[in-house]
Amino acid sequence: MLSAVGIVAEYNPFHNGHQYQLQAARRRSDADVVIAIMSGNWVQRGAPAIYDKWIRTEMALAAGVDLVVELPIFSAVQPADRFATGAMQLVTQLGCQSLAFGCEHPEYDFAALGQIQLHDDAQHFTNYQQPYPALIQSALRDQFGVSIDQPNDILGFNYARALDELGQRLNLIPIQRIGSQHHDQGVHTQFASGSAIRQLMVSGQQSQIAAVMPPSGVRLSASETPLSWQSFWPLLRYQLMTTSLEALTQRYQMTEGLEHRLRASAIKHPQFDAFLNAVKTKRYTFARIQRLLVAVLLQLNSSEMLDQHPYLRVLGFNRLGQAYLRQVKKQIQLPIISKIDQSVLQSQLRAEFKAGLVTQMKTHRSEDLYRHPIIKK
Amino acid sequence: MLSAVGIVAEYNPFHNGHQYQLQAARRRSDADVVIAIMSGNWVQRGAPAIYDKWIRTEMALAAGVDLVVELPIFSAVQPADRFATGAMQLVTQLGCQSLAFGCEHPEYDFAALGQIQLHDDAQHFTNYQQPYPALIQSALRDQFGVSIDQPNDILGFNYARALDELGQRLNLIPIQRIGSQHHDQGVHTQFASGSAIRQLMVSGQQSQIAAVMPPSGVRLSASETPLSWQSFWPLLRYQLMTTSLEALTQRYQMTEGLEHRLRASAIKHPQFDAFLNAVKTKRYTFARIQRLLVAVLLQLNSSEMLDQHPYLRVLGFNRLGQAYLRQVKKQIQLPIISKIDQSVLQSQLRAEFKAGLVTQMKTHRSEDLYRHPIIKK
Known part of the structure; x- marks a missing residue:
């Protein structure tokens, strides 16, 4: 029996920070298989991914991810709580025993934080005019005496909370983010933030990216036009x-x-x-x-x-990922989608298809129709 | 008191055939003023005009038209009958005594044909599955023994019919179309069809157009990107x-x-x-x-x-056109629009504004907002 660790990622694009996280996840989880739940052509902060999901899947596979599954757009382009819920549904359906995630404060006990009580909190009703994130912040302060305000800490907390709500206990592996901060625009040593790298790519300074991306990522992005x-x-x-x-x-x-x-x-x-x-x-x-x-x-x-049924769409795998998929297939209750034809696009993947068609106007290759998962030999 | 002859035009673009028609209209009507009712940025056959309405207005004024009025998009991009009705509302509101139009068979008695009886025709009900143009064709055959199947004859007939329905009697001046047929792609002598000229322009063979367009038209189109x-x-x-x-x-x-x-x-x-x-x-x-x-x-x-209220929008004029407009202003029952601000755009000109904004993405100049009529000195 193979064991798996899940990572939720955008790989926008895949860089050395992701590589570090991937290696740490494998080592600390002791899992056989690393699964990435990855945003498709549109990412969480509300923007097109710099490269389409196929290039980014290839980048992930080349860097050592064993199985890449698409986070549907109705989960991917959402605030942190919905994003996390959609991702955790897939992670648990895939039978991952662990979840690894980058964060600013790995010393937090995310599993405990995830059990936060919100709906029993009287303030929830009296302060109903307060925005939802602020409500959560005040509950975290009241119940745990912590303030979570860094982007990756917030995501980690939302993963833990979604797992708690799904009634799932996974081994949580918070991994210290190293090098640049998420929105830092500078490029230092071998680590740079995704936004700094996108900036370099969009402005045509591709020569600088070799220092901060694995060689496979540099190669895969070389002939692509960066999208923004x-x-x-x-x-x-x-x-x-x-x-x-x-x-x-x-x-x-x-x-x-x-x-x-x-x-x-x-x-x-x-x-x-x-x-x-x-x-x-x-x-x-x-x-x-x-x-x-x-x-x-x-x-x-x-x-x-909002009213969409989750599904499990496979974007790519290597032999290990394929073997793992075969192993867990029977337990997965969601529809597993790998062959994409008109019928699938008109039903489950309708929103994804629209998103892909618009991306396709720039990439000039089919983003969904008749596409099969990428198989890495 | 100035008298006026109306012409319904697209000037897409203005060519020597239009120049000939313009001169014949002025001569045969003996009118002081020539008024063109012109399609805006989108034309009747369902396409963008090759140049925007401002360039085409300048072309018309340079060639001798005295007043250019826009045919709103809800009349312009319509089958012949609705197109003609919209145009004839404007022609009659503007107090034109004559209407000149190009046609393939000027020997037809268009005024008589325009009095065709359709709704009293029992066939109208028994053959309700027949398309509307076919219904009219059969009525024309039955009542007048003629078959009208050439594009400009059909428009002329529809002008006459619309005037009849509006209860207006105008002096109809059918003018023989000369040179190329409407859809003919060749360029012969000094006359060529609009579609032949558009073809030359879109394919960059602008050197050939000097033979078939007045010099002012050649000059005005020189720095424009043809739209299609x-x-x-x-x-x-x-x-x-x-x-x-x-x-x-x-x-x-x-x-x-x-x-x-x-x-x-x-x-x-x-x-x-x-x-x-x-x-x-x-x-x-x-x-x-x-x-x-x-x-x-x-x-x-x-x-x-369908549910739009007509209005009279002035695109351009010379001194004569301006004097004429001043003369008839009081009798015009439609709103006269010359200054275009947000309030007009959100009410009467809503559809026109959308059409203009899309055109504007290519022309990079305001098509409506804050535009004033072109005044030819």
């Missing part, structure tokens, strides 16, 4: 200009008249950065706004993002 | 890929499951021509399909194309 919001801005802008306000209000997380603000700003600003800054208010984070922009671009309504 | 469906195909394709089928069915003239065919063809074919040919069936003309594509691209639903 710039790539899709003409389509988004056109969409904001032509969609009726009634239709815009139906997009996922369109609230409080944001549709007026979005449309007016799109008409006024020909450049994406100026548009985004015009739309931004103190009330919303950039991630919140950008996820909304993904919903507008892909015409995703609330039902497409 | 190719220019907007990425946006249209993206729209077909992401719009829900429910929303697609609401687009103007989306019937009989065409939305499925359109979407599947858009996904399959990366090139516009292949897409269009895949969509085409015997049942529909290219113009019918292409008008539907305009509705999809601009997200125009039936209410936006």
Whole structure:
């Protein structure tokens, strides 16, 4: 019997920090198989992945991941709690005994934090006007005396909490993030943040990436055009200009008249950065706004993002990953999708398909239809 | 008191045939003022105009038209009968005594043909499954013994019929179209069809156009990028890929499951021509399909194309045109629009504004907001 450790990742793109995490996960879990639950073509902070899911799957497999499973867009492009819930459903369905995740404070007892009591908390009702993350922060302070405010700590906490709610006990392996902070734009030593690396790639400074990415990642990205919001801005802008306000209000997380603000700003600003800054208010984070922009671009309504049934879509594997998949197949209750034809795309993968078609306008290769998992020899 | 002759035009682009028609209209009507009712940025056969409405207005003014008025998109991108009705509302509101139009058979008595009796015809009810144009053809044969099957004859007949229905008697001046046929692709002598000229321009053979366009038209088009469906195909394709089928069915003239065919063809074919040919069936003309594509691209639903109140929007004039406008202003019952601000765009000009914004993504100049009529000194 093979054992497995799960990692939730975006690999946007795969860099030395991921490599370090991967090795630590394998070593500390003592698992035979490393499984990555990976965002597809659109990532959690509300942006296109810099390379499509196939290139990023190849990067992961080349670096030693044994099995890559897609986190569906209705889980991937979501706030941390929904993102974590979707990922943990897949991790537990796949029978992982451990979950490894990078975080800023590995000394926290995430398993304990995950058992936080929210709904019994009277404040939940009296302070209902408080945003949800703030509610959780105050409960964490009250019950554990900690304040969790770093992005990866927050994700780790949400994984633990989702597992608790799913009634699953996994061996949690928090791994200290090393080198650059997540949003740090600098490139130091052999570690750099994903955003710093994306910045280098988009601005064409690819010569500098060899220091911070494994050679396979450098090779795989060499012939790819990096994608960013710039790539899709003409389509988004056109969409904001032509969609009726009634239709815009139906997009996922369109609230409080944001549709007026979005449309007016799109008409006024020909450049994406100026548009985004015009739309931004103190009330919303950039991630919140950008996820909304993904919903507008892909015409995703609330039902497409909330009322979906999870599925397990395999993006790639090596022999070990394949053997593991064979081993656990019978216990998996979700539909397992590896062959993608029209019928699947029109039912379960509808939102994914739309997302892929738009990506495809830039990558010029099929993102879903008739694609099979990548098999690494 | 100044008198006026009306011309309905697309000037797509303005060529020597239009110049000939313009001179003949002025001479034969003996009018002081020539008024062109001109399609805006999208034309009747369902396509973007090769140059935007401002360049085409300048072309018309340079060639001697005195006043250019926009035919709103909800009249312009319509079958011949609705196109003619919208145009004749404007012509009569503007107090034109004559209407000049090019046609293949100027010997027809268009005024008489326009009085055709359709609704009293029992066949109208028994043959209700017959398409509307076929119904009219058979009535023309029965009542007048003529068969009208040339594109400009058909438009002329529809002008006459619309005037009859509006209870207006105008002096009709049918002018023989000379030189090339409307869809002829060749360039002979000094006359060539609009489609032949567009072909030359899109394929970059601008050197040949000097023979078939007035010098002012050549000059005005020199620095412009010609627009075609190719220019907007990425946006249209993206729209077909992401719009829900429910929303697609609401687009103007989306019937009989065409939305499925359109979407599947858009996904399959990366090139516009292949897409269009895949969509085409015997049942529909290219113009019918292409008008539907305009509705999809601009997200125009039936209410936006059918339940609109006409208005009179001035695109440009010379001193004579200005004097004439001043003379008739008081009798005009429609709202006269010359200054374009947000309030006008959100009410009367809503569909026009959307159409202009999409054009603007290619012309990079405001098509509507804060634009004033062009004044030719």
